[in-house]
Amino acid sequence: MTADQGALVELSWALPANARRYPVVLQRSPVAKGEQPITALGQGATTTRVAGLDPGAGYCFLVGVPLRISEQTTVAWSKPACIRGAKARRQ
Template sequence: MAVVGTVAVAGMALAVFLLPQRNPPPVTAQPSATQDDQPIGEQEVAALTPRGLKVTADQGALVELRWSLPAGARRYPVVLQRSPAKQGEQPITALTQGATSARVAGLDPRTGYCFLVGVPLAFSERSTVAWSKPTCIRGAVARPTQ
């Protein structure tokens, strides 16, 4: 039985499908301060950032993407962000844990797009996502990050 959870990533609602584990790890007592209380450091984010995002095929309405993940990032879920998104579409798509490729369908062949791949590291009011560098197609230009 799959469990669906909704989380916020960079202000966007995102449904994440969690599959039960056959042999879940044992639960151990945690110190009074949890990791959620402490911000994730820039070095940890950089160490888990997807790398080498590239378009491997552009077939107009369908684009294929590929990237690599550092070993430590393979235990996290992966998300794909597309810009622009049509009215009513979600710009962020949940992928499987450790994913290193994706196919994006339903694109307008006359429109330029930019893509980012991210590894969500914390879900809270201050969500932390290790985002790749953007890759763009058809003349689109990524907006600078803050």
């Protein structure tokens, strides 16, 4: 679920019970040059606010739970939540 307030977007989601003990990450696309596409959120997080967005641009967001952190990290990603007509890129 999203609440679009122009330069600020509020996101919320549900986590499966067994995922609540893991850290959560948020991926945003697109990002401006020099910005990080992935933001670490707290363990079991189910909401976040993303500020500093261009009110005229479309964005897609993915929520992920890292299942294994190593050279080949494995992340379980949500389906994309897109706003303002943005389309998720195929992975």
